[in-house]
Amino acid sequence: MNIRILGCSGSIAQGCRTTSFLLDDDVLIDAGTGVGDLTLDELARIDHILLSHSHLDHVLGVPLLADSVMRRRHDRAPIQVHALPETLQVLREHLFNDRLWPDFTRLPNPRRPVLALREFQHGDSLELGAARRRVDILPAAHAVPACGFAVTAPSGRQWVYTGDTGPNPALWSALAGRDVAQLVIEVAFAESERAIAADSRHHCPSSLAEELKRLPELADVLLTHIKPGELDTIVADLAQRLPDRRLQTLSAGQVLHLA
Numbered sequence: 001m002n003i004r005i006l007g008c009s010g011s012i013a014q015g016c017r018t019t020s021f022l023l024d025d026d027v028l029i030d031a032g033t034g035v036g037d038l039t040l041d042e043l044a045r046i047d048h049i050l051l052s053h054s055h056l057d058h059v060l061g062v063p064l065l066a067d068s069v070m071r072r073r074h075d076r077a078p079i080q081v082h083a084l085p086e087t088l089q090v091l092r093e094h095l096f097n098d099r100l101w102p103d104f105t106r107l108p109n110p111r112r113p114v115l116a117l118r119e120f121q122h123g124d125s126l127e128l129g130a131a132r133r134r135v136d137i138l139p140a141a142h143a144v145p146a147c148g149f150a151v152t153a154p155s156g157r158q159w160v161y162t163g164d165t166g167p168n169p170a171l172w173s174a175l176a177g178r179d180v181a182q183l184v185i186e187v188a189f190a191e192s193e194r195a196i197a198a199d200s201r202h203h204c205p206s207s208l209a210e211e212l213k214r215l216p217e218l219a220d221v222l223l224t225h226i227k228p229g230e231l232d233t234i235v236a237d238l239a240q241r242l243p244d245r246r247l248q249t250l251s252a253g254q255v256l257h258l259a
């Protein structure tokens with residue numbers, strides 16, 4: 001099982017692309033600005049998009065992708081966009097409303113649209129893509145309704161992405177008993193912006209260090225969603241707080257493999 005990191009930044013700047021991961025070649029996990037690095041052929045292969053929440057940095061690729069691939073998918077089923085009901089409602093009301101963007105859930109033809117919106121709930125399990133990967137929907141604690149995802153590799157080991165979240169006790173309960181090989185967890189803000197982190201329901205180093213006490217030592221920890229310009233400060237801070245835990249930072253272009 002391969003996960004290609006298209007974007008993993010907390011916002012944009014040169015070299016910084018917002019969250020998007022490609023599972024195998026047909027399942028997109030979040031649709032941030034990293035989606036724009038895919039070729040048209042790669043975009044046209046995507047059959048499923050999982051959205052962790054409705055914020056722009058995670059969804060803006062969906063309407064653009066729909067417009068790009070529409071003429072290549074005449075004979076294909078709609079791309080299934082999977083998300084919490086609250087997230088889909090935001091897309092319907094504020095994005096695909098024929099004002100901010102055309103309603104691609106009815107275009108190019110209401111009987112054969114390029115997008116179909118599919119609800120899931122926390123605790124659900126989906127089977128997605130040609131490889132029928134199992135994806136479990138995990139709780140997240142963010143400023144808007146949000147979730148994370150656990151994807152099961154052929155060995156039974158799991159790749160877990162927290163989504164955008166602040167301190168999230170329900171996540172650790174949901175992970176108990178799972179064989180987590182890799183945990184992609186966010187830390188958006190430096191300690192100096194701890195108040196903004198708390199307000200906007202993200203992690204900073206102190207809250208992340210507390211959370212990681214709940215994770216088995218064996219899992220690899222990969223940091224994501226760091227705000228542009230903050231990486232060195234955050235990594236140095238975490239190295240002091242967690243000297244015994246090897247932390248890696250995700251980078252765009254990286255491909256994670258899980259047997």
Ligand SMILES: Nc1ncnc2c1ncn2[C@@H]1O[C@@H]2COP(=O)(O)O[C@H]2[C@H]1O
Pocket residue numbers: 010055057164188196199200
């Ligand atoms: N109270 C706040 N003060 C400053 N910035 C904020 C506040 N709330 C949200 N934001 C910013 O708005 C961004 C929206 O996307 P994010 O949640 O990734 O990160 C958020 C912060 O960078």
